[in-house]
Structures are given as structure tokens and as C-alpha cells.
Amino acid sequence: MKVEPLSRREFFTGRAAAKPVRIRPPGVSELSLAACTGCGACAERCPTAIIRLSDGLPFVDFSGGECTFCGACEEACPEPVFTEKAVRRFPHVAAVTDTCLARRYIACQSCGESCPEQAIRFRPRIGGPFLPEINEDRCTGCGACLSGCPVSAIAVKALEVEVAHV
Known part of the structure; x- marks a missing residue:
């Protein structure tokens, strides 16, 4: 079991900091994310370069651009990670x-x-x-x-x- 180290502030206050919420690419559910191998094909094919990998899993980072819902990430993925097809909005x-x-x-x-x-x-x-x-x-x-x-x-x-x- 991997234990995350506590920061000094977390140690003295007795509260762990909230982990940032990672936004999944369009069409990826929490359950289907388990099938991801972390190959990075989705990130490579994203035309707006907003898909990144963290701990071997893809997430969307809107700081550099927007999602156009083009489906390039879904086409590039060799695994059954994108369960919802033709998604036109995020949750x-x-x-x-x-x-x-x-x-x-x-x-x-x-x-x-x-x-x-x-x-x-x-x-x-x-x-x-x-x-x-x-x-x-x-x-x-x-x-x-x-x-x-x-x-x-x-x-x-x-x-x-x-x-x-x-």
C-alpha cells in the first residue's frame, strides 16, 4: 500500500489537502478508465493539446485551450476506454x-x-x-x-x- 507523505501544514492541522479533481477526456467514465494502459496515444493525437497524463491516466487541462469534441483521442485509443460515443459535452x-x-x-x-x-x-x-x-x-x-x-x-x-x- 502506497502512503502519500503529508505536508507540514497537513501534519499540524490534522487535515489532508484536497486532491485536485482530474477531468476525464470526453466519453471516458470512471469505470472505463481502469482499462487505460497509459500509452499516451490520446494525448499525442489531441489537436488542441489539452490531454495530459498523470500517474499513467489521461486528464484534460484547459489552461492551454479548449476541447472541440473532434473525437481524435477516441480514435487513437487502442483500449476500450472511450465507452460513450460522439460525446458533445462534459459532465x-x-x-x-x-x-x-x-x-x-x-x-x-x-x-x-x-x-x-x-x-x-x-x-x-x-x-x-x-x-x-x-x-x-x-x-x-x-x-x-x-x-x-x-x-x-x-x-x-x-x-x-x-x-x-x-
């Missing part, structure tokens, strides 16, 4: 955080300009720049707004799942 959406320039009274619309789905609208407000609002129904979670934000004020938020009443 998350973008969310604007408090570090947004517009929320700090600085005019900026970079996220809206970079969104290919036009899921980000700007609501006018008196005495300040327009505020970004994300339409979760239109957002595909592609990450274009994340890489386009100059202050990294866009975060990833899991989609709310509706529960059926029985």
Missing part, C-alpha cells in the same frame, strides 16, 4: 468566481468572446461593467472560457443532476 459546466474582473468593476468580456456556444451573456448593472452569467443549458464544458480568462476567474462546476420523484 460539468463553467462557473464564474469572485476573482472575475467585471465583479471587481473592471470591464472585461474575454470569457464571452471565447465561448463557441455563446453560453455566456453579460447582464447590465448600474454603475459598473456588465456581469457575466453562464447559461448552463448551453454550456458544454469545453474550457474555451477557462483558457480565455486573463485572471483565471472561471472554474469548473459539476452538473446538477435532477432526481426523479418516485
Whole structure:
């Protein structure tokens, strides 16, 4: 059993730091990820170079670009990792955080300009720049707004799942 070393802060506070959530490539489920051999073919074929490998498993890093849902990663994978075919959205959406320039009274619309789905609208407000609002129904979670934000004020938020009443 592999034990992760604790940082000094984790040791003295008695709490382990939260591990970063790794976003899987489109069409990859948590279960199918077990079939991944870590060959890196998906990362090599990604035209926007957003797929990276960590601990031998692929994850998406939106800091350098967006996912175009082209399917090149799925075609390149020799294993049955991509179980869902023709995926056009991630199981998350973008969310604007408090570090947004517009929320700090600085005019900026970079996220809206970079969104290919036009899921980000700007609501006018008196005495300040327009505020970004994300339409979760239109957002595909592609990450274009994340890489386009100059202050990294866009975060990833899991989609709310509706529960059926029985």
C-alpha cells in the first residue's frame, strides 16, 4: 500500500489537502478508465493539446485551450476506454468566481468572446461593467472560457443532476 507523505501544514492541522479533481477526456467514465494502459496515444493525437497524463491516466487541462469534441483521442485509443460515443459535452459546466474582473468593476468580456456556444451573456448593472452569467443549458464544458480568462476567474462546476420523484 502506497502512503502519500503529508505536508507540514497537513501534519499540524490534522487535515489532508484536497486532491485536485482530474477531468476525464470526453466519453471516458470512471469505470472505463481502469482499462487505460497509459500509452499516451490520446494525448499525442489531441489537436488542441489539452490531454495530459498523470500517474499513467489521461486528464484534460484547459489552461492551454479548449476541447472541440473532434473525437481524435477516441480514435487513437487502442483500449476500450472511450465507452460513450460522439460525446458533445462534459459532465460539468463553467462557473464564474469572485476573482472575475467585471465583479471587481473592471470591464472585461474575454470569457464571452471565447465561448463557441455563446453560453455566456453579460447582464447590465448600474454603475459598473456588465456581469457575466453562464447559461448552463448551453454550456458544454469545453474550457474555451477557462483558457480565455486573463485572471483565471472561471472554474469548473459539476452538473446538477435532477432526481426523479418516485
